[in-house]
Amino acid sequence: MRRLIALATLFCAFAVQAQAPTLVDGILSQLARHTQVRATFIQGRENPALAEPQVSHGDLLFVVGHGMLWHTRAPFDDTLVLTASDTSRLNAQGKLERVRDGNRGVSQVSAMLQSLLAGQSAEAMRQFSITAEGTPAHWTLRFVPRQARMARVLAGITLGGDAFLQSIEVDLANGERTHITFSDTRDAGPLTLLEAKVLGVP
Numbered sequence: 001m002r003r004l005i006a007l008a009t010l011f012c013a014f015a016v017q018a019q020a021p022t023l024v025d026g027i028l029s030q031l032a033r034h035t036q037v038r039a040t041f042i043q044g045r046e047n048p049a050l051a052e053p054q055v056s057h058g059d060l061l062f063v064v065g066h067g068m069l070w071h072t073r074a075p076f077d078d079t080l081v082l083t084a085s086d087t088s089r090l091n092a093q094g095k096l097e098r099v100r101d102g103n104r105g106v107s108q109v110s111a112m113l114q115s116l117l118a119g120q121s122a123e124a125m126r127q128f129s130i131t132a133e134g135t136p137a138h139w140t141l142r143f144v145p146r147q148a149r150m151a152r153v154l155a156g157i158t159l160g161g162d163a164f165l166q167s168i169e170v171d172l173a174n175g176e177r178t179h180i181t182f183s184d185t186r187d188a189g190p191l192t193l194l195e196a197k198v199l200g201v202p
Helices: 002-015 021-031 103-117 193-199
Strands: 036-046 056-064 067-075 079-082 087-088 096-098 129-133 136-144 156-159 164-172 179-189
Touching: 021 129, 021 136, 056 193, 067 193
Parallel strands: none
Antiparallel strands: 036 056, 036 179, 056 067, 067 079, 079 087, 087 096, 129 136, 136 156, 156 164, 164 179
């Protein structure tokens, strides 16, 4: 669950106050055009205590205002549904089972993500400072926590992309690093009946 909190936390950085507001405004504007996004991902987690990185891959569906489906396909099959109010696991029968460990934190960050991509960024702007490089066509954003309490856990976040978010790197203060690369990122198109149901999309 810590992995998912870190993943969701980095998304909240999208609306942070920037040193280069024109560039960041341009990036946010083009990202906001895509209200339903699908992608495949490869996630690597490096830890000083681990001999080798832990690697997983799967699929992501994000729908602004409704939430996210994070489907890990390997090394195990697991689907989490993150909405503004809850975090659940989708079982083999297509039923939702509430996730209890870390549920509150993941749900709060998921709700923040949805608010940010809808243009409601005031809360997150107080949490990070940012440096921006590149152009809206090829950009990198680097986020550093403003609060000492957060900085004791999170060293920084780096996002990269073009019209879509294409990479995320989360560096923790203990030396642990998570890197996620997205591919085949695209507008989601029609949702399946199950996707619409679990995300509450009419």
